[in-house]
Amino acid sequence: MNKHGQVVTTAVANMDIHDIARAARTYGIARYYIVTPVAAQRDLVRTVLDHWQQGYGATYNPSRREAFNRVAIGETLEDILRQIEERSGFSPRIVVTGAALDKDLISCRELQVMLAAGKQPFLLVFGTGWGLAESVIARADYCLAPVRGAAGDYNHLAVRSAVAIVLDRLYGCRED
Amino acid sequence: MNKHGQVVTTAVANMDIHDIARAARTYGIARYYIVTPVAAQRDLVRTVLDHWQQGYGATYNPSRREAFNRVAIGETLEDILRQIEERSGFSPRIVVTGAALDKDLISCRELQVMLAAGKQPFLLVFGTGWGLAESVIARADYCLAPVRGAAGDYNHLAVRSAVAIVLDRLYGCRED
Numbered sequence: 001m002n003k004h005g006q007v008v009t010t011a012v013a014n015m016d017i018h019d020i021a022r023a024a025r026t027y028g029i030a031r032y033y034i035v036t037p038v039a040a041q042r043d044l045v046r047t048v049l050d051h052w053q054q055g056y057g058a059t060y061n062p063s064r065r066e067a068f069n070r071v072a073i074g075e076t077l078e079d080i081l082r083q084i085e086e087r088s089g090f091s092p093r094i095v096v097t098g099a100a101l102d103k104d105l106i107s108c109r110e111l112q113v114m115l116a117a118g119k120q121p122f123l124l125v126f127g128t129g130w131g132l133a134e135s136v137i138a139r140a141d142y143c144l145a146p147v148r149g150a151a152g153d154y155n156h157l158a159v160r161s162a163v164a165i166v167l168d169r170l171y172g173c174r175e176d
Numbered sequence: 177m178n179k180h181g182q183v184v185t186t187a188v189a190n191m192d193i194h195d196i197a198r199a200a201r202t203y204g205i206a207r208y209y210i211v212t213p214v215a216a217q218r219d220l221v222r223t224v225l226d227h228w229q230q231g232y233g234a235t236y237n238p239s240r241r242e243a244f245n246r247v248a249i250g251e252t253l254e255d256i257l258r259q260i261e262e263r264s265g266f267s268p269r270i271v272v273t274g275a276a277l278d279k280d281l282i283s284c285r286e287l288q289v290m291l292a293a294g295k296q297p298f299l300l301v302f303g304t305g306w307g308l309a310e311s312v313i314a315r316a317d318y319c320l321a322p323v324r325g326a327a328g329d330y331n332h333l334a335v336r337s338a339v340a341i342v343l344d345r346l347y348g349c350r351e352d
Binding site: 015018019022023025026027028063064066067147148149150152154155156157158160161162164165167168169171172173 | 191194195198199201202203204239240242243323324325326328330331332333334336337338340341343344345347348349
């Protein structure tokens with residue numbers, strides 16, 4: 001959604017591709033899917049990925065290539081669900097996130113227990129703009145509690161930061 | 177340092193200003209200092225801050241203004257230490273961070289205990305590029321253990337992500 005609560009298509013930010021791919025690789029995530037219905041945006045993402053996987057970027061920065069090997073592109077949520085089913089043989093459980101979610105929430109700890117318990121894949125859905133559309137939230141099996149700081153009165157993290165924090169809570173080396 | 181281990185001055189990335197200011201505000205950090213010896217870069221940062229604090233951005237996105245109210249600019253590490261002394265009356269303890277740090281490390285939990293224990297301010301130092309220069313590390317009172325994921329074999333997070341994760345480990349709502 002945009003800041004007025006209207007359903008819109010947000011642009012894919014180049015920094016989101018890089019930062020989230022690196023965080024996903026750090027925490028051992030199987031796939032980071034970038035989803036947009038705009039064909040030109042998918043082409044742009046493909047060009048960025050190609051640069052770092054096969055172009056000059058692959059030799060300039062091999063760690064970026066390694067991170068980008070786990071990035072995939074999709075047109076819709078349905079498309080991603082199908083890709084996951086093809087890869088894993090399972091339908092994923094869908095977990096939506098967002099700073100404004102406020103009912104029937106599960107905590108990162110509860111999700112951590114579920115992730116460790118089964119073979120079924122989980123799809124965590126993060127959105128840019130001002131939160132996920134209701135139609136996406138309606139598809140969710142679980143709603144993850146928003147990330148809060150100690151004060152708890154400010155919840156305007158970049159999606160890149162929220163992804164990093166949630167992955168650390170789920171998969172970080174807790175003795176650090 | 178750059179990727180060849182040479183001491184260089186990295187550019188200030190616009191996204192670092194935004195993302196780190198928002199994370200710092202989320203977790204109740206007193207000040208986020210952006211340090212660069214390049215006067216033109218400091219002017220650029222000031223222009224960005226002014227746009228979001230007083231310009232069109234302040235009305236377009238008030239939460240950004242709120243985050244940017246805690247951002248300050250400095251020329252050198254010494255300059256920042258002086259600013260902190262003026263603000264708080266104390267010399268801060270200096271904690272350096274970096275993916276390559278490997279000796280005499282303290283954990284986030286140990287740092288959390290120290291932060292909670294005293295009145296003395298702590299300055300956490302994050303660098304862009306390929307790690308902080310030796311001369312900065314030599315000034316540190318403590319070296320923070322690098323952020324690691326479950327696998328532990330990939331440590332190439334964006335500095336924006338590393339800051340978000342470390343602040344969450346230190347100040348996050350742990351019941352989430």
